[in-house]
Amino acid sequence: MDLDWVRDFLALAEHRTFSRAAEARNVTQPAFSRRIRALEEWVGTPLFLRSARGAGLTAAGARFRPGAEELLRGLDRARGEARAAGARADASLAIAATHALSFTFFPSWIRQHAPFETLGALNLISDSMAACEAILLAGEVQLLLCHHRADLPTRLDDGRCESIRVGADSLVPLCAPISGGAPLWPLSRPVRYLAYGEASGLGRILAASGVAAGHEPAFTSHLAATLMTMAQGGDGVAWLPATLAEAAIARGLLVRAGSQELDVPVEIRLFRARGSRGGAAEALWQRLHAPGPDRPDQPFATRA
Numbered sequence: 694m695d696l697d698w699v700r701d702f703l704a705l706a707e708h709r710t711f712s713r714a715a716e717a718r719n720v721t722q723p724a725f726s727r728r729i730r731a732l733e734e735w736v737g738t739p740l741f742l743r744s745a746r747g748a749g750l751t752a753a754g755a756r757f758r759p760g761a762e763e764l765l766r767g768l769d770r771a772r773g774e775a776r777a778a779g780a781r782a783d784a785s786l787a788i789a790a791t792h793a794l795s796f797t798f799f800p801s802w803i804r805q806h807a808p809f810e811t812l813g814a815l816n817l818i819s820d821s822m823a824a825c826e827a828i829l830l831a832g833e834v835q836l837l838l839c840h841h842r843a844d845l846p847t848r849l850d851d852g853r854c855e856s857i858r859v860g861a862d863s864l865v866p867l868c869a870p871i872s873g874g875a876p877l878w879p880l881s882r883p884v885r886y887l888a889y890g891e892a893s894g895l896g897r898i899l900a901a902s903g904v905a906a907g908h909e910p911a912f913t914s915h916l917a918a919t920l921m922t923m924a925q926g927g928d929g930v931a932w933l934p935a936t937l938a939e940a941a942i943a944r945g946l947l948v949r950a951g952s953q954e955l956d957v958p959v960e961i962r963l964f965r966a967r968g969s970r971g972g973a974a975e976a977l978w979q980r981l982h983a984p985g986p987d988r989p990d991q992p993f994a995t996r997a
């Protein structure tokens with residue numbers, strides 16, 4: 694059944710002549726008459742009594758009319774609700790971010806580039822790099838914020854995604870200090886190494902760099918924040934993102950365990966699936982592509 698048949702039916706029930714109803718529906722009278730007959734054939738019984746004075750509803754037509762009116766009202770209501778839901782979805786923003794960036798980098802970064810008053814609902818999902826990759830590729834989020842190195846391809850670098858650099862960071866070997874500020878675990882001798890788990894993107898980057906080669910892990914976690922707590926507690930050395938450890942370094946809770954030659958520079962990148970367009974995510978993407986001095990793209994400083 695064609696919904697236009699239902700609209701034709703209601704027009705004829707209202708205007709009571711084929712000529713006026715066809716004019717109201719903006720179709721020729723022969724085409725209008727054919728559609729009314731097609732509807733009656735679909736229902737299986739005549740809906741109108743034809744006469745020289747016009748067309749009146751049969752008992753079946755009178756019974757059919759309330760249902761036809763409710764059908765169209767329901768469809769209009771459903772269409773309006775769907776459009777409203779689509780508008781809300783376009784205004785909302787779902788971002789996945791690795792744990793390390795969720796704690797310190799993300800809040801100030803999103804505040805700078807997408808003020809909350811310009812957004813609908815903002816949903817941040819914080820997880821390991823492996824989990825974040827999976828939910829971006831599954832379409833469960835629009836964007837992914839993560840650490841990245843161009844010389845270490847990930848699942849996101851196979852052509853399915855595009856990215857933009859939004860900042861810079863550095864993995865710095867850090868440990869708790871002893872009295873006087875010297876490192877408790879200097880890398881000039883064997884140390885307790887606090888390592889990242891396999892699901893960690895930082896772990897992949899650190900392993901590829903080779904700077905921690907030769908140090909056997911004494912503790913493993915995919916959470917940089919956990920490694921930072923362990924390092925502050927004197928449990929060993931961890932290569933921590935400067936964006937995450939900056940406050941602890943400034944307060945003297947963490948100090949360098951080795952020289953700057955052991956730092957691992959990394960980019961902070963925002964990824965999205967190719968072909969992803971529209972809504973708040975697109976507006977943020979275009980803002981980040983716009984020229985200007987407001988993108989945070991310099992590494993955080995660390996004290997020697």
